[in-house]
Amino acid sequence: MPLELYLDLHSQPCRSVFIFAKKTGIPFDFKFVDLFSGQQYRDDFGKISVVRKVPVMRDGDFILTESVAILQYMAEKFGTLDHWYPADLQKRARVNEYLSWQHAAMRAHGSKVFWFRAMVPILSGSEVPKEKMNSAMEDLTLSLKVFHEKFLEDKPFIIGEKISLADLVAIVEIMQLVGTGLDVFENRPSLSAWRDRVKNEIGGALFDEAHKAIMHVDSLPQTFEKNGMLEFIKPKFLKKFN
Numbered sequence: 351m352p353l354e355l356y357l358d359l360h361s362q363p364c365r366s367v368f369i370f371a372k373k374t375g376i377p378f379d380f381k382f383v384d385l386f387s388g389q390q391y392r393d394d395f396g397k398i399s400v401v402r403k404v405p406v407m408r409d410g411d412f413i414l415t416e417s418v419a420i421l422q423y424m425a426e427k428f429g430t431l432d433h434w435y436p437a438d439l440q441k442r443a444r445v446n447e448y449l450s451w452q453h454a455a456m457r458a459h460g461s462k463v464f465w466f467r468a469m470v471p472i473l474s475g476s477e478v479p480k481e482k483m484n485s486a487m488e489d490l491t492l493s494l495k496v497f498h499e500k501f502l503e504d505k506p507f508i509i510g511e512k513i514s515l516a517d518l519v520a521i522v523e524i525m526q527l528v529g530t531g532l533d534v535f536e537n538r539p540s541l542s543a544w545r546d547r548v549k550n551e552i553g554g555a556l557f558d559e560a561h562k563a564i565m566h567v568d569s570l571p572q573t574f575e576k577n578g579m580l581e582f583i584k585p586k587f588l589k590k591f592n
């Protein structure tokens with residue numbers, strides 16, 4: 351039986367799992383969990399995960415949450431090419447180092463700016479105060495600097511010559527901002543060259559397929575209205591970043 355992957359491609363961690371499974375030819379059933387219609391709060395999804403977040407993977411009776419754990423599971427179970435999650439102790443440690451760092455840095459800071467620019471105005475009907483936005487932008491700028499100076503340095507990819515799970519997890523977070531009209535690659539030639547290399551390794555068609563939804567965040571208000579879920583979701587979502 352193929353894996354089941356519960357995903358919504360508006361979500362960064364879902365995109366890393368989706369891209370990895372597709373790129374490495376891991377067979378899976380795509381189970382769409384429409385976050386913007388609140389499907390994660392429904393009873394049937396609660397049976398899959400009490401955490402009520404995506405991605406979730408089901409392999410027979412085995413259910414796994416957390417994108418990093420899912421990526422590592424898939425790499426091990428399907429014996430994907432070594433460069434994705436190298437057997438070499440120190441190379442693997444470099445991948446793990448990035449995967450450990452990003453939760454509280456690139457992901458936290460990137461998500462905050464995404465919410466402030468795209469989600470809060472839709473949900474609350476007003477812009478985020480300038481001071482709050484500036485402070486979030488400062489954190490993001492610092493994370494991008496650390497990403498460049500500590501993790502990427504002058505190498506083509508985070509672990510060196512080859513793409514790994516670390517690059518995948520990094521690119522989906524950074525691309526989330528592009529969808530809000532914030533071109534984080536502008537005036538960052540190394541970051542931009544790295545993005546091109548990652549896109550090239552993944553393949554342009556798959557990269558674009560994965561990011562299509564997030565490039566249209568301007569259509570989210572209509573999505574909420576269509577689903578009639580705005581009032582239900584608003585308090586749940588707004589308490590994430592207040």
Ligand SMILES: N[C@@H](CCC(=O)N[C@@H](CS)C(=O)NCC(=O)O)C(=O)O
Binds near residue numbers: 405
């Ligand atoms: N640490 C988790 C984060 C998962 C997560 O935050 N998912 C978000 C989408 S990016 C979600 O499902 N949110 C639904 C909600 O909070 O209602 C992972 O890496 O898988």
